[in-house]
Amino acid sequence: MRDEKEEVKITEKKKKKKNKQKLKNQEEKQNEGEDKNTVKEEKDTKEKAQPQINNKKRKRKEVFPFGNYRGYYGYRIGQDMDEDPRLKVFKEEWFQGKDCLDIGCNSGIVTIQIAKKFHCRRILGIDIDPDRISDAYWHLRKFVRVEHVGKSSTKASTVEVTEKANDSEHCTTSSSAKEKELAKDGLHSAERDLFDIVSFRKENFVQSWCRPEEHYDTILCLSVTKWIHLNWGDDGLITLFSKIWRLLRPGGILVLEPQPWRSYENNHLVSETTAKNYRSIIFRPKCFTEILLDKIGFRKVEEVTSALTGSKVGFDRPIFAYHK
Numbered sequence: 001m002r003d004e005k006e007e008v009k010i011t012e013k014k015k016k017k018k019n020k021q022k023l024k025n026q027e028e029k030q031n032e033g034e035d036k037n038t039v040k041e042e043k044d045t046k047e048k049a050q051p052q053i054n055n056k057k058r059k060r061k062e063v064f065p066f067g068n069y070r071g072y073y074g075y076r077i078g079q080d081m082d083e084d085p086r087l088k089v090f091k092e093e094w095f096q097g098k099d100c101l102d103i104g105c106n107s108g109i110v111t112i113q114i115a116k117k118f119h120c121r122r123i124l125g126i127d128i129d130p131d132r133i134s135d136a137y138w139h140l141r142k143f144v145r146v147e148h149v150g151k152s153s154t155k156a157s158t159v160e161v162t163e164k165a166n167d168s169e170h171c172t173t174s175s176s177a178k179e180k181e182l183a184k185d186g187l188h189s190a191e192r193d194l195f196d197i198v199s200f201r202k203e204n205f206v207q208s209w210c211r212p213e214e215h216y217d218t219i220l221c222l223s224v225t226k227w228i229h230l231n232w233g234d235d236g237l238i239t240l241f242s243k244i245w246r247l248l249r250p251g252g253i254l255v256l257e258p259q260p261w262r263s264y265e266n267n268h269l270v271s272e273t274t275a276k277n278y279r280s281i282i283f284r285p286k287c288f289t290e291i292l293l294d295k296i297g298f299r300k301v302e303e304v305t306s307a308l309t310g311s312k313v314g315f316d317r318p319i320f321a322y323h324k
């Protein structure tokens with residue numbers, strides 16, 4: 001009898017241990033893929049900053065439920081690269097002299113690089129996370145300074161700005177207008193050109209109100225669909241596509257870089273909402289072109305990734321241009 005009890009106790013203990021390991025594995029899996037490097041970066045920085053505290057108790061891991069990673073470009077764009085490799089396949093005619101919108105601009109580096117390289121008339125970057133908008137204004141100011149003061153090459157300025165993407169000390173949250181004024185402070189009038197072309201705004205694109213006078217020639221939506229899909233489900237995705245359609249002028253272009261379905265698996269446990277939505281998603285990324293052409297109304301699509309080289313592993317995704 002006693003032996004039996006002992007055996008039951010041991011089996012229960014084993015079961016508990018197994019469950020604990022399972023949970024740990026699940027948590028680790030969730031952090032693989034897109035956010036793998038971010039988590040590592042965060043961990044490294046924290047360990048460097050507070051070695052004695054970390055020895056006693058582990059710090060809580062930062063979570064980015066909208067893909068609103070801090071220091072995103074620190075690992076997306078390699079240090080030896082002069083620009084984000086996606087810019088190599090973008091066509092000048094999509095941007096030159098055009099009004100552009102960058103949905104989910106994160107810390108604004110790609111938005112600024114597009115403005116500079118392709119000479120947009122205007123480009124607005126929006127992001128759900130106010131801290132990323134603060135980062136974006138900080139980068140804008142940095143770009144302008146490096147351009148005018150150092151007369152250095154584009155490569156030098158990009159590398160410096162990308163490195164600084166990991167430095168979050170400059171981040172403060174305030175309104176976009178105030179940010180813009182602060183960013184312009186202390187600059188000569190000739191240095192303000194880029195400030196008149198590039199701006200940033202905190203906005204949740206899925207839930208914000210559509211201003212009737214707002215229209216664009218080109219809208220970028222790069223590596224954002226997964227986050228909108230996971231947070232607002234199929235309804236959110238359709239809202240995203242319909243709103244883009246409404247905001248585009250006739251002949252306008254949507255530049256879309258959707259994440260593949262397999263990468264949803266890596267992030268679906270980031271919150272209860274994403275876990276729930278993940279289970280009910282019907283429209284997989286493979287159907288996006290069909291939805292955009294047959295349901296939303298785009299005329300044609302071109303895939304522009306064949307020439308894309310130099311992307312880091314995990315970021316070699318297709319890019320499509322849909323024409324209204």
Ligand SMILES: C[S@@+](CC[C@H](N)C(=O)[O-])C[C@H]1O[C@@H](n2cnc3c(N)ncnc32)[C@H](O)[C@@H]1O
Pocket residue numbers: 066067068069072103104105106107110126127128129132203204205206207221222223224227228
């Ligand atoms: C993975 S990052 C991609 C950044 C950038 N587009 C690129 O490809 O380099 C996704 C960005 O989308 C933003 N985002 C997610 N949901 C959003 C929403 N509903 N409205 C605006 N921005 C959103 C996140 O905050 C994050 O900065």
